[in-house]
Amino acid sequence: MTAVRCVDLCKTYRQGEEDIKALDHVSIDIAEGGFVCLSAPSGGGKTTLLNAIGGLDKPDSGEIYIAGRRIDNLSKGELAELRLRQIGFVFQAFNLIPVLTARENVEFVMQVQGVPAGERQKLAGEILDEVGLAGLDDRRPADMSGGQQQRVAVARAIVSRPELVLADEPTANLDSKTADGLMELFRELNEHHHTTFVIATHDKRVMSYAKRLIRMLDGRIVDDIVQDAA
Amino acid sequence: MHRLEILFRLAWRNLWRNHRRTLIMLMAVVLGTWAMIFMTALMRGMVTDVVKDGISALPGHVQVHHPDYRDDPSVANLIAVSDADLSARFNAAGFVKWATRVRVPAVITSEYDSRGVTLLGVDPEYERDLTFVDYDSVSGRFLESADDSGIVIGKKLAETLNTKVGKRIVLMSQDPDNDIADRGFRVVGMFEANIKAFEENYVFAGKTTVQKMLRIGDQVSELVVLGGDYRDVEAEYNKTVELIDGSGEVKRWFELDPYLGSMLGVMDGFVLVWIIVIFLALSFGLVNTLVMAVFERVREIGLMLALGMRPINILGQIVVESSLLLAIGLAIGTGLSWASVQPIKDGIDISIVGDGLDMWGMSSVLYPELLLSDVILANVVVLVLGFLASLSPAWRAANYEPIEAITKV
């Protein structure tokens, strides 16, 4: 079964006089349980592609399927439901709600999903331990380092065991040791729970964990290789 | 449930995020609420004063007359049932305050001058607390019994007639056969009234004495009943209708004096307008605060939407936040107005600003009247209109495009 299927996606942004092709006839199939890295230089179209797959942004043309279901023509409400139930997100720009503590941020998605408080707290506590934030449960984002915030975001993305995790530069603010720790965690989830990962990154170390590496340039896929993960 | 919990948590935390702004807005709501409720209590107090004085001139919340009495208040139109019979019925009914009176137009004459007045033939025992005259502050004395042969007149009238306690005057009216009925009285007392006009218009004499003078046997012109609250006289009215059983016309005070009655309705309308005007002033601040708050939180609102929170829940957050702010402000403001009424509950002297107030039928002591219904009205109006006012910024927030919002810098 394919977890993600993109057929001939195009997306053009207008910047002043110029048309920028952020996605230029992109087609990919990602199998369930895939562990894919998207790599491209800045402006290559990674975020645009992840947003399209996550139902946050509509492509100008092309089709997108998640777990076999076409999503590019769904209503806003259906897309919200899809994001809530099936996808875990780590965003590049902004991830945490400032007035909530680390634990509450992690619990947020589960709370909106309607997971009972007891279960929610247990899962959130466990996952915070796993990403190395034990003891920081009650910190607000403003009182955490960039790396710690990033790990809270990752914890939130995976805590509810979504089928698909879309992570945009999840290791951007992390030192290499912590980054390795997170990638190990991703891999473990991938192997034990068959979670599909699509990770946009510049980071060579992150790429080395990937089972499949897709390189993009100016909105086009230029390279798509299956590799032995590190 | 879970969703409500998160909505309230977010709303509450966001509320205190910008302490200063929230506190300023809160102060405005508190002040506004205080102005709504406290000022309303003062205004109510004034109106009650006017109405009560007005009723005291009639006086009585529920009155019974001959059906034609109001057109022609003469001896020709007396209540069909005898006074003794009325007394038996009304005493047995257990009314706290009621009385019967002979009330006819008359001319009072001293050796210097004469004036047209309303003659009240009363039983002082029943009349106590019913009339606008305070027995104890009458110079001279008030009547002592229904067959007292003296007369009590107003100070002002005494001046006009150039008479005083101890002197004699003559009263003249008509008997049922249209013959002159007159009698000499000794002035035994002079009363003062809040409303100077009363001092000129009313004279009091013993009921039995007046009945004899007018040759009307044991009949009276009116029966009055006083209830506990002038606003609600239905119980007294219904009971009276039952007791009179068709032998007289029963009217409530506001039917007898529609102008006075309409003041209550006008006041209710005025209170509502006052509350809404203050709210409108508040709402500018409120909406502005919310618009700013929403604008500052574009990115996190985008994030919540991107994570799959429904727009209606974003809307809910903003509305809950605004409602919490209003609720706190209302609670403090209501408490504050209650507290400000306490020290002046027994009346404040407004004679400094009140010169000439009695022209409006107002006394110089003001008793604020804090009505539960006004408190509820103010709270409900602010909450409901506040809810409506917060919808527009909340709607705006709920309709952000998640990706655009989340990447806003």
Ligand SMILES: Nc1ncnc2c1ncn2[C@@H]1O[C@H](COP(=O)(O)OP(=O)(O)OP(=O)(O)O)[C@@H](O)[C@H]1O
């Ligand atoms: N909302 C937008 N309006 C205009 N142009 C946009 C918009 N979003 C993206 N672009 C343009 O589309 C192209 C692809 O952007 P995208 O964000 O997908 O790149 P990226 O690979 O994620 O880059 P980075 O590594 O810097 O995050 C860029 O040239 C960018 O300037």
Ligand SMILES: [Mg+2]
């Ligand atoms: Mg990007």
